[in-house]
Amino acid sequence: MKEVDEKITRNGIPSILLMEHAARSVAETVLKMNKEPITVLCGTGNNGGDGYAVARLLKNAGIRVSIISSGEPKTEDAILNRNLFIESAGRCFSLDKADDQVLHSLLVDSSVIIDALFGTGFSGTLSGRIARLVEIVNSLECTRVAVDIPSGVDGSTGRAHGLAFQAHKTVTFGAPKVGHFYYPGRYFTGELIISSWGFPQDCIDEFSSINLLSDEIASSLLPLREQNSHKGTHGAVLVVGGSERYSGAPVLAAKGALRTGSGLVYCFVPGKVLHQVRSHHPEVIAFSGRGNTGHMTPDDITDLEEIIDRVTAVVIGPGIGRNPETGDFVRKILSEASTRGKGIIVDADALFHYSNLQEELKGLKGVILTPHPGEFSMLTGKKLAEVKSNISLVQEYAQKQEVAVLLKDATTTFVSARGKTWISCYGNSGLAKGGSGDLLSGAIAGFYAQTRDIEGSVLLGAYFLGKSAERCELSEAFMQPEDVVSSFDKVFKELQSIKNSRGRE
Incomplete structure (x- = not known):
């Protein structure tokens, strides 16, 4: 989907607007659940930026929401959405700096946990504190929602090396990814929700080489x-x-x-x-x-x-x-x-x-x-x-x-x-x-x-x-x-x- 995003932005639609469209799709899905409090796990890239924007939209809707970040955001759009969330008096905890007991209590009390740690470009293995975070979340009796693709799943193959976020629902944007359909990615994805809102169909069709039988x-x-x-x-x-x-x-x-x-x-x-x-x-x-x-x-x-x-x-x-x-x-x-x-x-x-x-x-x-x-x-x-x-x-x-x-x-x-x-x-x-x-x-x-x-x-x-x-x-x-x-x-x-x-x- 990177090629799709790039073409859309070349055609005059700002990347920050694409992020807002993606976040709105996730927020609408979560709001229908009528559950709170909610915790959003945010990574350092644009998937994390989606998470910051989702949290802001949920907060604006009157939902109790907090963020656990894996690090400082690294892209302009992610930084902007992080700042907008904090400016709205949003609660944001650092995975590396916050007290472990505070983080654990926050997770245990959550009715919904949203995964925006890694996106479709991920390949490799979850490790360190992020791996431990995902293990804890997977063990909790809450509703788990992934943004675009569950963290730990390779979006181009569906492979996951041992550990990945176990989603009940995954909201993806524009078109589904190969990793949603092949095991173990298919198992970790749960129910797949495809949102094409804000994504011109001609751009999606140009770069989509995989057809799904229906x-x-x-x-x-x-x-x-x-x-x-x-x-x-x-x-x-x-x-x-x-x-x-x-x-x-x-x-x-x-x-x-x-x-x-x-x-x-x-x-x-x-x-x-x-x-x-x-x-x-x-x-x-x-x-x-x-x-x-x-x-x-x-x-x-x-x-x-x-x-x-x-x-x-x-x-x-x-x-x-x-x-x-x-x-x-x-x-x-x-x-x-x-x-x-x-x-x-x-x-x-x-x-x-x-x-x-x-x-x-x-x-x-x-x-x-x-x-x-x-x-x-x-x-x-x-x-x-x-x-x-x-x-x-x-x-x-x-x-x-x-x-x-x-x-x-x-x-x-x-x-x-x-x-x-x-x-x-x-x-x-x-x-x-x-x-x-x-x-x-x-x-x-x-x-x-x-x-x-x-x-x-x-x-x-x-x-x-x-x-x-x-x-x-x-x-x-x-x-x-x-x-x-x-x-x-x-x-x-x-x-x-x-x-x-x-x-x-």
């Missing part, structure tokens, strides 16, 4: 279903996967495609598991190669060429295993499907084989990779800690390989081959189960079969998986992917209702 956006992407349509109208999906060890994975992917509206779903599996797959879902057209092996071999591609021509989307990977022969099969089917213009969702162990063939397969058209962090670590050669919450790494990889990448996690990241970036915060811990990724890959394929739109189908697939988990009536520990797919119908109806409401406006 109910409204998902509803706008929902494929239209004409009443006079037939199964061929809604496309066909081919799921390629399965092995002796993992016979259920391709079935879940097939269900994902069926339950998102695909007209036909084919499922190609090794001969040894064909009977198991056929017995699961009569709507799925299951078949195998001529051999009776428990894994895919290069010879199987000849049995697939005709079916690839019939379908719109191909899912490859669920349960496919890591047999060396399977790697050559994966290379061939990816090349064949791409040459024929299909949408290709590469998941699970197909990602393992893809990682060994990255240079050869670079730039294949229509490819969507759906790794979880462990698989993305394998693809990039980076440590697991480096790939989590690392949007720039996903962007770099997607553009380098010229593929779309959906990084599955508690907060999901999608980057198109052209670099357009999305975040999805839908879902819960009920998805932390084997089979959820298989369901997702099938859902993406089902939507792609109907729309032939990579970006829209990936966003819808991620939305349906996450939202359906939230709508599932079972506990998060108990629910399974089969339960999640059963909630797809609820999500369809909710999105259609939103779409209909928007059409009536």
Whole structure:
């Protein structure tokens, strides 16, 4: 947001006025709580300046408010707002100079504590007296409000090294920050309130490169279903996967495609598991190669060429295993499907084989990779800690390989081959189960079969998986992917209702 602030000030809006707008947004949020006394924790930069201005506005509204400052303010706007607060007979205590017992009593007696210590530019670790202050505040039974982002959270990644201000509400300005959405920053943020008051939308749009998936956006992407349509109208999906060890994975992917509206779903599996797959879902057209092996071999591609021509989307990977022969099969089917213009969702162990063939397969058209962090670590050669919450790494990889990448996690990241970036915060811990990724890959394929739109189908697939988990009536520990797919119908109806409401406006 630094670039946004700078452009706004270049356009003639003083920075002190931006600070006043930000402070008013926070003050209005706190005044609605109807609680006092209030303590504001102020740092030395412009985030602290926001805090001084908030305190002044609250005091002017008749609220009992005090400030604990971590040091002397260092920017002109912060100094001005500190002086204005003191001139209004406001109480301001220095963290370094005031008696510890006085400060402790002040905090314990507070109904609301506002964090304006550090802003979005913070990176590193809270330490010393500030760390101790945050620890104490987090332990108190008061309402905690953060200004822009909780202190201790890196605004560009969401990372927090051990300790951060635990907010119940965070009021941010202009646009949300990446750190609000990725854990642990998402946990520390609490309820996010976005105030764009005083921030010209064109300035925000110019510098905002991250898009947030919402109910409204998902509803706008929902494929239209004409009443006079037939199964061929809604496309066909081919799921390629399965092995002796993992016979259920391709079935879940097939269900994902069926339950998102695909007209036909084919499922190609090794001969040894064909009977198991056929017995699961009569709507799925299951078949195998001529051999009776428990894994895919290069010879199987000849049995697939005709079916690839019939379908719109191909899912490859669920349960496919890591047999060396399977790697050559994966290379061939990816090349064949791409040459024929299909949408290709590469998941699970197909990602393992893809990682060994990255240079050869670079730039294949229509490819969507759906790794979880462990698989993305394998693809990039980076440590697991480096790939989590690392949007720039996903962007770099997607553009380098010229593929779309959906990084599955508690907060999901999608980057198109052209670099357009999305975040999805839908879902819960009920998805932390084997089979959820298989369901997702099938859902993406089902939507792609109907729309032939990579970006829209990936966003819808991620939305349906996450939202359906939230709508599932079972506990998060108990629910399974089969339960999640059963909630797809609820999500369809909710999105259609939103779409209909928007059409009536």
